[in-house]
Amino acid sequence: MKDSVSRWNARSADYARFRPSYPAALIDAIFKGMGAVETLRVVDVGAGTGISSRMLLERGAQVLAVEPNAEMRAEAAQSGLDVRDARADALGLPAAVADVVTCFQAFHWFANAEAVRELVRVLRSGGRLAIVFNERDDNEPFTRAYGQAVDNMRDRMAIAGYRNGSEIVRRLLIDGGLQQLRLESFGHSQRLDYEGVLGRLRSTSYAPPAGTPEHAALLEQVTRAFETFAQDGKIEFVFRTDVYLGEKE
Numbered sequence: 001m002k003d004s005v006s007r008w009n010a011r012s013a014d015y016a017r018f019r020p021s022y023p024a025a026l027i028d029a030i031f032k033g034m035g036a037v038e039t040l041r042v043v044d045v046g047a048g049t050g051i052s053s054r055m056l057l058e059r060g061a062q063v064l065a066v067e068p069n070a071e072m073r074a075e076a077a078q079s080g081l082d083v084r085d086a087r088a089d090a091l092g093l094p095a096a097v098a099d100v101v102t103c104f105q106a107f108h109w110f111a112n113a114e115a116v117r118e119l120v121r122v123l124r125s126g127g128r129l130a131i132v133f134n135e136r137d138d139n140e141p142f143t144r145a146y147g148q149a150v151d152n153m154r155d156r157m158a159i160a161g162y163r164n165g166s167e168i169v170r171r172l173l174i175d176g177g178l179q180q181l182r183l184e185s186f187g188h189s190q191r192l193d194y195e196g197v198l199g200r201l202r203s204t205s206y207a208p209p210a211g212t213p214e215h216a217a218l219l220e221q222v223t224r225a226f227e228t229f230a231q232d233g234k235i236e237f238v239f240r241t242d243v244y245l246g247e248k249e
Contacts, residue, residue, distance in 0.1 A: 012071040016049035018199035020134055020190040022104065026241050027055055029184050030100065030130045037061050040099040043122060045088050046106025050076030052132070056102065057081070064098075066091060088115040096124040104132040111168050116176035123248045129178055131169055131244040134188065140238035145225035146197075149218055150206070169244050178246030190237040197226055197235065 031037050038060040044053045047065035049072050057063045065083045067073040076083045086092050088103070088110035101119050119129055138144040166183070173181055192200060201207050201222060208214035229235055 012049055012069070012075045014199045014203040015072065016051075016075045018192070018196055018203050019049075019051060019105075020188065020237070020239065021051055022055060022132065022134070023186045023188045023241055025186050026132065026184075026188075026243055027059055029186075029243055029245070030056075030102065030128070031059065031061070034099060034128060041097065042100045042102060043091070043093065043098040044102045044104065045091070045119065046103050046109060047076055047081075047083065048072050048104075048106065050079055050081045050083070052102065052104035053081050054079060061100070064093075089118050091118055091122055093122045095121050096127075098122050098127060099124060100128050100130065102130045102132065105134060107131045107133070107169065111172060113172060113175060116172045120176050120178070120248055125248060127248050129173070129244075129246050129248070131173070133242050134239040135242055137187075137238040137240050140236060142225055142229035142235040143238045145229065146222060146237070149221035149225065150201075150204070166242075166244075173244060173246050177249065179249055181244065181246040184243050184245065186241045186243075188239040188241045190239070191234050192237055193234050194223075194226055194230070197222060197237075200237070 031040065034040055040061045042056050042061045042063045043066060044056060044063055045066045047053045047067045048069075050065055050067075053063050053065040053076065063082065065076050065081045066086050066088075067076060067083055068085060068087050070085070073083050073085060084092070088106075089112070101123055103119070123129060136143050136147050138147055170181065190200075198219075201218070208218060226235060
């Protein structure tokens with residue numbers, strides 16, 4: 001499997017354009033009970049092209065985006081975000097600098113005790129860690145068919161967070177000393193035309209390269225699903241957005 005940073009090369013434009021955002025209620029949950037949002041310092045780790053960082057910034061928080069891939073970081077910087085080049089296990093920040101640390105759709109890349117210690121280290125006492133995932137809702141027909149097409153991709157199944165799901169997240173956060181650990185879930189969706197579906201597929205780290213037999217087979221399955229379930233030229237990609245929340249003592 002490619003390095004978790006370099007594998008994103010040449011995917012940043014599709015990621016910025018076609019990846020889903022997050023529900024407003026999720027952002028509410030992250031900041032709930034933390035006081036005036038404009039006073040909060042947020043470190044958004046694994047920020048990618050800045051989708052989550054911009055949502056946090058739009059609420060009025062002070063946001064530092066952290067992203068180790070140069071192409072993704074450049075996309076984020078173009079939108080005016082303050083972006084740092086660092087990995088989750090070596091943020092290069094002072095201790096207790098953040099009121100909130102967030103990881104949106106990225107934690108499975110650094111689901112290990114060393115990274116969790118570093119995330120907790122930069123939190124102030126009473127600060128909050130939020131781990132967020134957009135999970136496909138396979139009760140919706142197209143979303144289920146898309147999932148069946150991609151779930152057996154070799155690179156996808158090699159990622160620890162995908163193999164272990166919520167249990168590895170819970171265990172790592174508990175072992176990392178987080179208190180009041182809880183899970184909240186929110187409904188979310190993304191409406192896409194065929195170009196959008198293909199762009200969404202290209203934006204994934206596990207999509208096989210164009211021109212390979214694996215790519216052709218995957219494209220055939222996804223195209224068939226789109227043609228089966230599209231209405232007025234679009235499909236509904238349905239998610240359940242999960243957030244794991246915990247506080248530092």
